[in-house]
Amino acid sequence: MTTQNWPLWEVFLRSRNGLHHQHVGSVHAVDAEMAVANARDVYTRRGEGISIWVVPSASIVASDPGDKDELFEPALDKVYRHPTFYEIPDGVANI
């Protein structure tokens, strides 16, 4: 058996309540059920997550690396868009 022809799935984990799911990697699987199982086995062995999303990698639409300059460079010199002029209260986690 080989995973050569098995579809690829992107794996997202939520590490605890209140946080959002984050991309952690990918797995091969023949269907969604197996993708969740494989994601559980590969990416939650050390207590990393309490919720798993899997998405067929083919469903992801990506930006073109060639458009990098026009898409992202204009933001680099606009420091005033960063909320760095505030004191963050000690009680606020997860920023």
Add this chain to the structure above:
Amino acid sequence: MSPTSRGGRRLLTYADGALVLSHRLSEWMSNAPTMEEDIALGNIALDLLGQARGLLQTIGDEDELAYFRDSAEFRNPLLCELPNGDFAHTMVRQLFADAWFAEVWAALAAGETVGADVRGVAEKAVKENAYHWRHSSAWVVRLGDGTDESHRRTQDAVDALWPFRGELASDEWYARVEPVLAEATLSTPGRDAWTQRGSADGWHTEHLGYLLAEMQSLARAHPGATW
């Protein structure tokens, strides 16, 4: 609890079953059909090892029990020691073992005849077993109701392993296993077919000796060795 008392022998059956099956699954490491499955089998092997250790610690010295008994002193069901065969064979063996463990852990977790230490091991194992069962039953259905080749291999595994069900099977066991085999379009010779026994008296297949030789050699060559 002494390993030779009635209660101790019963726990030893479960502990040895988990220990020996764990070792068998660990033989798949780096050889499983896919990388994802390699990790899945490793996870299950580690769960079983933890369960075995938990029970052995309630019976006596875990290293002494695991590494310095010979095959005739092991009480694991014969099914657990059988070689891996192909992946279908390993999954059918796992299905049969998981169904047995489901009953074992539920009884120990609810049991008033066992100590709190054993109940603690069992309560954790109930959840681990639920996942093992989900994994093995899903694979048996996929393989049995899959391609011609996967069906043939899985049916061969059922035919080869069915005669070893006798040390595990209860009405509850059949009620778990039979619907999965039916969904997988696999047939069995039936509940009344002949079955092999022997492990309760220390009679094992020839395979256990080789397994123990590999599992125990390091501890016996270097007694008391630590990491």
